[in-house]
Amino acid sequence: MVALPRRIAALLCCAVLTVASAAACGSGDDVPPTPPSTADEAPPPAERCGGSGDVAKVVLTTSDGVELAAARFGTGPRGLVLVHQLGSDLCGWFPQAQRWAGEGYQVLAFDQRCDGLSECGGPEPATDVPAAVAALRASGASTVQLIGASRGASIALVAAAHPETDADAVVSLSAHDTSFVAAAKTPTTPGDAAAAIKVPLLFACAVDDPSAFCGDNDQGFFQAVAATDKKLVELKDSRLHGWDMLSAIESDVDTFLAAHAG
Numbered sequence: 678m679v680a681l682p683r684r685i686a687a688l689l690c691c692a693v694l695t696v697a698s699a700a701a702c703g704s705g706d707d708v709p710p711t712p713p714s715t716a717d718e719a720p721p722p723a724e725r726c727g728g729s730g731d732v733a734k735v736v737l738t739t740s741d742g743v744e745l746a747a748a749r750f751g752t753g754p755r756g757l758v759l760v761h762q763l764g765s766d767l768c769g770w771f772p773q774a775q776r777w778a779g780e781g782y783q784v785l786a787f788d789q790r791c792d793g794l795s796e797c798g799g800p801e802p803a804t805d806v807p808a809a810v811a812a813l814r815a816s817g818a819s820t821v822q823l824i825g826a827s828r829g830a831s832i833a834l835v836a837a838a839h840p841e842t843d844a845d846a847v848v849s850l851s852a853h854d855t856s857f858v859a860a861a862k863t864p865t866t867p868g869d870a871a872a873a874i875k876v877p878l879l880f881a882c883a884v885d886d887p888s889a890f891c892g893d894n895d896q897g898f899f900q901a902v903a904a905t906d907k908k909l910v911e912l913k914d915s916r917l918h919g920w921d922m923l924s925a926i927e928s929d930v931d932t933f934l935a936a937h938a939g
Contacts, residue, residue: 715744719794722748726768730775737787737808740841743798745805747787749816751778755938756818758809758844759786760829760836762919763853766793769826773923780931782938783818785809789832803860806836810843820939822846824930826919827853827888831867835859838873846877846937848930851889851918855898871901878907879933881926883915908933 825833882891
């Protein structure tokens with residue numbers, strides 16, 4: 678796949694994404710389009726997310742040449758990569774990332790391609806994850822675990838099945854579709870990825886959540902996961918979705934992360 682030049686990619690992204698991005702392109706005939714901010718032009722993470730604290734701005738470059746806006750919280754050898762849910766960006770992880778950083782993790786959250794302040798590129802969101810893992814490894818993380826929410830959970834599951842991701846464990850919060858295509862090469866979907874996921878897995882969902890596969894729908898996937906170290910957490914009588922699930926299963930997630938942090 679040939680990556681588009683950054684400025685051309687940014688203009689295409691502006692033309693096809695959200696209403697906010699479209700507004701940034703300009704609407705009058707006599708007003709030239711204004712491309713969106715690229716990752717290297719993004720403001721400091723605390724400023725853009727309305728947060729505070731010692732958070733470092735990071736720019737990731739994927740293997741297919743897409744630049745991603747990212748933020749690093751904390752330092753140390755225990756790494757976490759956070760993959761956000763649909764319609765959001767790294768800012769949605771901000772409070773939780775700060776909490777994990779305060780508990781001794783080095784945390785990297787990023788805007789997926791064509792989301793937030795990241796550039797657009799080919800339709801391979803799972804390619805974003807290895808770039809984040811590699812950045813944590815380069816900054817001293819000896820173990821790296823993936824945590825994905827909703828669409829981000831589906832992306833994390835597919836990425837975890839690809840050896841180049843080099844992840845040590847994965848937490849899935851409300852993976853929303855076993856057929857979501859997250860990579861150009863096999864495995865391409867969470868359903869196909871199950872048999873290739875060999876790292877420890879925490880798979881969490883709410884049975885009454887219409888946007889996640891859970892209950893009867895998750896049993897086949899969970900059983901097909903190759904990892905022997907795997908845990909299924911199903912919330913009964915709940916519609917909590919994505920990162921909102923953390924309010925109910927925080928202790929399960931924290932226990933799992935601690936057990937696989939090295």
